[in-house]
Amino acid sequence: MPEKKCTILVCQGTGCISGGAEQILNSLETELVRQNLSGAMQIKHAGCHGFCQRGPLVVIEPEGIFYTKVTPNDIPDIVHSLQPDTVPVERLLYYDTTINRPIKSFRDIPFYYKQQRLVLRNCGVINPENIDDALAAGGYQALRKALAMKPTEIIEEIKKSGLRGLGGAGFPTGRKWEAAFQAPGKDKYIICNGDEGDPGAFQDRSVLEGDPHSVLEGMIIAGFAIGARHGYAYVRNEYPFAVHRLGIAIKQARKRGFLGKNILGSKFSFDVEIFQGAGAFVCGESTALVLSIEGKRGMPRPLPRPRTTEVGLWDKPTLLNNVKTYANIPLIINHGSQWFASRGSEKSKGTAIFSLTGKVVNSGLIEVTMGTRLREIIYDIGGGIPDGRAFKAVQTGGPSGGCLPPELLNMPVDFDSLTAAGSMMGSGGMVVMDQDTCMVDIARYFLDFTQRESCGQCIPCRIGTKQMFDILDNITQGRGKPEDIDTLLELGNSIKDASLCALGQSAPNPVLSTIRYFRDEYEAHIYEGHCPAGVCHGCL
Amino acid sequence: MSKVTINIDGKEVQAESGQTVLDTALANGIYIPHLCHHPELKPRGVCRLCLMEMADGELITACRMPVIAGMVVKTKTKKVDKAIRPTVELLIAYHHDTCRGCPAIGKCELQTVMSHLKIDRKRVRRLRPPPAKKPLDKMNSSFDYDPNRCVLCGVCINTCEDIHGVSLLYYVGRGHETKVAFYGDEKKCESCLECLARCPVGGLMLKKPVEVRH
Amino acid sequence: MDANLIDARVEEILSTHGKGANKLVPILLAAQDAFGYLPGNVIQHVGEFLAISLGQIYSVASFYKRFQLTPVGKRRVTVCRGTACHIRGAPQIVNEIEQTIGIKEGETSADLEYTLETVACIGCCALAPCLKVNEAVHGAMTPRKAGVLFTDVSGNKNA
Numbered sequence: 001m002p003e004k005k006c007t008i009l010v011c012q013g014t015g016c017i018s019g020g021a022e023q024i025l026n027s028l029e030t031e032l033v034r035q036n037l038s039g040a041m042q043i044k045h046a047g048c049h050g051f052c053q054r055g056p057l058v059v060i061e062p063e064g065i066f067y068t069k070v071t072p073n074d075i076p077d078i079v080h081s082l083q084p085d086t087v088p089v090e091r092l093l094y095y096d097t098t099i100n101r102p103i104k105s106f107r108d109i110p111f112y113y114k115q116q117r118l119v120l121r122n123c124g125v126i127n128p129e130n131i132d133d134a135l136a137a138g139g140y141q142a143l144r145k146a147l148a149m150k151p152t153e154i155i156e157e158i159k160k161s162g163l164r165g166l167g168g169a170g171f172p173t174g175r176k177w178e179a180a181f182q183a184p185g186k187d188k189y190i191i192c193n194g195d196e197g198d199p200g201a202f203q204d205r206s207v208l209e210g211d212p213h214s215v216l217e218g219m220i221i222a223g224f225a226i227g228a229r230h231g232y233a234y235v236r237n238e239y240p241f242a243v244h245r246l247g248i249a250i251k252q253a254r255k256r257g258f259l260g261k262n263i264l265g266s267k268f269s270f271d272v273e274i275f276q277g278a279g280a281f282v283c284g285e286s287t288a289l290v291l292s293i294e295g296k297r298g299m300p301r302p303l304p305r306p307r308t309t310e311v312g313l314w315d316k317p318t319l320l321n322n323v324k325t326y327a328n329i330p331l332i333i334n335h336g337s338q339w340f341a342s343r344g345s346e347k348s349k350g351t352a353i354f355s356l357t358g359k360v361v362n363s364g365l366i367e368v369t370m371g372t373r374l375r376e377i378i379y380d381i382g383g384g385i386p387d388g389r390a391f392k393a394v395q396t397g398g399p400s401g402g403c404l405p406p407e408l409l410n411m412p413v414d415f416d417s418l419t420a421a422g423s424m425m426g427s428g429g430m431v432v433m434d435q436d437t438c439m440v441d442i443a444r445y446f447l448d449f450t451q452r453e454s455c456g457q458c459i460p461c462r463i464g465t466k467q468m469f470d471i472l473d474n475i476t477q478g479r480g481k482p483e484d485i486d487t488l489l490e491l492g493n494s495i496k497d498a499s500l501c502a503l504g505q506s507a508p509n510p511v512l513s514t515i516r517y518f519r520d521e522y523e524a525h526i527y528e529g530h531c532p533a534g535v536c537h538g539c540l
Numbered sequence: 541m542s543k544v545t546i547n548i549d550g551k552e553v554q555a556e557s558g559q560t561v562l563d564t565a566l567a568n569g570i571y572i573p574h575l576c577h578h579p580e581l582k583p584r585g586v587c588r589l590c591l592m593e594m595a596d597g598e599l600i601t602a603c604r605m606p607v608i609a610g611m612v613v614k615t616k617t618k619k620v621d622k623a624i625r626p627t628v629e630l631l632i633a634y635h636h637d638t639c640r641g642c643p644a645i646g647k648c649e650l651q652t653v654m655s656h657l658k659i660d661r662k663r664v665r666r667l668r669p670p671p672a673k674k675p676l677d678k679m680n681s682s683f684d685y686d687p688n689r690c691v692l693c694g695v696c697i698n699t700c701e702d703i704h705g706v707s708l709l710y711y712v713g714r715g716h717e718t719k720v721a722f723y724g725d726e727k728k729c730e731s732c733l734e735c736l737a738r739c740p741v742g743g744l745m746l747k748k749p750v751e752v753r754h
Numbered sequence: 755m756d757a758n759l760i761d762a763r764v765e766e767i768l769s770t771h772g773k774g775a776n777k778l779v780p781i782l783l784a785a786q787d788a789f790g791y792l793p794g795n796v797i798q799h800v801g802e803f804l805a806i807s808l809g810q811i812y813s814v815a816s817f818y819k820r821f822q823l824t825p826v827g828k829r830r831v832t833v834c835r836g837t838a839c840h841i842r843g844a845p846q847i848v849n850e851i852e853q854t855i856g857i858k859e860g861e862t863s864a865d866l867e868y869t870l871e872t873v874a875c876i877g878c879c880a881l882a883p884c885l886k887v888n889e890a891v892h893g894a895m896t897p898r899k900a901g902v903l904f905t906d907v908s909g910n911k912n913a
Contacts, residue, residue, distance in 0.1 A: 015878050018891030052880030200837030202877035237820050278779050279819030295778035297817040302585035357838035357879035364880045431837045445840050456718035457586045463630040466716045470668040487666050494626035498588045710813035724808030
């Protein structure tokens with residue numbers, strides 16, 4: 001009897017696990033034995049496949065058969081479909097409503113094929129808890145290559161690639177590495193910032209959960225390039241799977257000689273430890289993050305001050321980059337800076353990863369070339385707005401970003417275009433809003449967040465964000481005053497200019513951008529006591 | 541120490557190299573608003589009131605900016621005013637309504653800042669005050685803490701650390717819930733009261749002598 | 755947990771982490787996980803071990819959201835108020851749960867059965883709105899489902 005040889009990938013991202021992916025894995029093992037197929041089939045725990053909303057996901061390779069919303073009850077049918085002369089289980093396939101038929105392989109689903117998955121290339125494909133899987137996918141090849149290069153050559157490659165920091169601010173990565181390399185001193189540190197605190201963003205978590213070895217590899221190469229021997233991976237305590245898998249990856253990398261003394265027989269020694277963040281959004285700011293590792297309150301240090309690359313952790317030169325920035329490094333070293341720089345827009349190279357969520361048909365983790373238009377992201381990949389509702393706005397950059405109106409749908413998305421439009425790349429949240437979303441309520445929501453997360457040391461942010469929240473709260477309850485819009489603008493601009501750190505300096509953005517693009521909604525609340533979206537109970 | 545010349549608000553002044561712009565300005569009779577600055581403590585740059593405009597238009601705190609020969613700074617521009625005036629108004633909105641009973645009357649830095657900026661108290665009314673005043677904290681046997689007067693400049697904490705090596709006073713909580721407290725170490729305090737002496741406002745105050753009723 | 759057990763557990767945490775200022779947050783996290791909050795005597799113990807004053811530990815512990823200084827309930831209900839959850843109805847979910855279990859956000863029930871809190875984002879935005887009961891994530895919530903979830907849970911108290 002001819003047997004099909006297949007690999008069954010069961011997504012074990014946080015999203016799918018919450019839908020019961022662990023039970024699916026168990027049922028699958030028993031069922032394969034029951035149907036006498038366990039010899040031919042390989043089951044693989046995979047990281048986040050990206051289409052979290054349709055989870056739990058099961059993918060059958062090599063054909064890419066894509067089963068969505070799988071429950072343990074579906075497992076007998078799925079396993080049966082692996083028998084010779086059978087067909088896929090149609091009811092579990094992705095159903096494309098635009099063409100009114102199910103699609104068999106995920107590679108043919110617009111959500112996937114319109115993407116450009118470089119950093120996410122291994123997520124959902126390899127078993128993140130098995131280093132052999134990562135190695136088979138090309139893991140640690142860039143490290144071998146880098147160890148044969150001079151540190152200055154590596155830094156030059158990164159500079160030429162045009163890679164910019166993917167934590168939100170978009171500072172040129174190569175220049176940061178160069179500064180850390182040139183900083184005098186023997187003891188230097190590498191920090192990976194995985195303190196993804198933006199509400200509405202989960203890409204750092206997914207990369208750590210799905211492909212921790214790429215992040216580690218990037219950190220090790222960075223350590224070699226700047227001359228550091230020790231690295232910290234700062235991961236939010238709220239991300240237990242990310243912490244767990246990164247921990248496994250570190251242990252396996254040590255065993256294989258990618259971490260520890262004399263890496264791959266070279267003179268270079270480097271090790272990484274995980275530091276769990278204890279819940280403070282402001283610790284995403286580099287100086288606050290450093291203080292929190294030192295066991296202190298994470299209160300950012302004011303300018304003017306030396307950069308973290310000169311005076312960082314324990315006052316030593318420290319290179320701090322985001323999870324996704326490190327995950328890009330092996331790609332650049334393997335394929336060369338030119339290959340990387342040929343992608344993206346003029347000043348933003350490579351790809352951007354977004355957590356596409358909110359009022360959108362397909363939500364999940366996506367990766368697109370920098371410069372892709374908002375419309376393509378929301379309509380082609382995201383499938384548009386559900387239930388025939390009207391698109392109203394898209395929020396990017398979380399509490400530091402802003403809400404962009406329909407007029408800007410044709411805008412190419414990169415660091416500079418988002419900033420010019422009054423928003424931000426931020427850590428990559430992209431929340432779609434429809435006609436049922438109230439923009440004043442959204443502004444209130446974000447200021448509620450920042451006033452809770454303000455560290456409290458500087459006056460404009462500490463009292464200013466609270467005051468803006470109080471005013472917005474009043475407006476949504478029908479107690480707005482005619483001068484409130486002016487007061488919000490005045491306070492917002494003052495807080496932007498006067499605050500000590502990036503949290504305060506960007507906190508007014510959600511308010512300023514919604515007043516800029518949706519001023520009529522504010523006016524309806526204040527003058528008519530009416531909430532056009534029907535959200536605010538105080539003004540219906 | 542070498543001398544350098546800098547220009548503050550159009551006035552050429554001499555400074556020691558290594559000095560900050562704020563110290564230089566104050567030594568030359570030029571007032572720049574400030575709350576968290578104390579001449580004997582390291583500059584913290586948290587009150588944000590000493591922001592000044594650099595030649596390139598950037599706003600920088602004068603308390604942390606060392607003098608550079610030939611630098612030109614301005615402290616009274618529209619940009620500076622737009623940044624710091626709302627900050628002061630916010631402080632007042634969150635402060636006690638009246639100065640009556642405040643131990644800092646006559647030496648209060650916040651009053652100095654207000655009169656320097658000619659703060660219009662009527663404009664403060666457009667802001668929403670907190671729904672309730674915070675209760676007085678009894679710190680130890682000799683002094684109390686009034687969170688409605690404290691501006692969280694940190695001078696008391698740094699003073700304690702400066703004088704005693706390690707501070708017994710700490711910031712506690714986060715955001716607008718932050719306050720200054722001993723939290724367990726109050727018995728170690730020897731009541732040198734230097735923190736009270738240096739408080740720019742009336743945040744820390746001596747306990748009133750207990751009235752004996754006959 | 756009785757006092758001896760607590761002491762033994764603290765000793766274990768302290769010895770696995772070792773000394774150094776950078777161990778303060780990891781030790782407090784481990785203690786928080788072990789006891790559900792940071793009891794006063796545990797903080798004292800940690801302070802002595804790391805030679806840090808009580809004030810400094812409280813100062814740090816009161817800064818980070820994860821740390822609780824009072825006991826929490828057996829079932830720690832954490833409702834996500836991330837952006838995606840917010841626009842898909844998280845506020846109504848919080849309301850529903852407040853009514854079902856009879857405590858407000860930030861409170862712990864008198865019988866120490868429940869603690870209800872909200873968190874900035876648990877990163878399950880594609881499943882919005884979502885919540886966690888201890889470590890288990892429940893996605894695509896509706897007020898109805900949330901109501902049922904907690905009626906069920908309390909119905910199976912001893913399960």
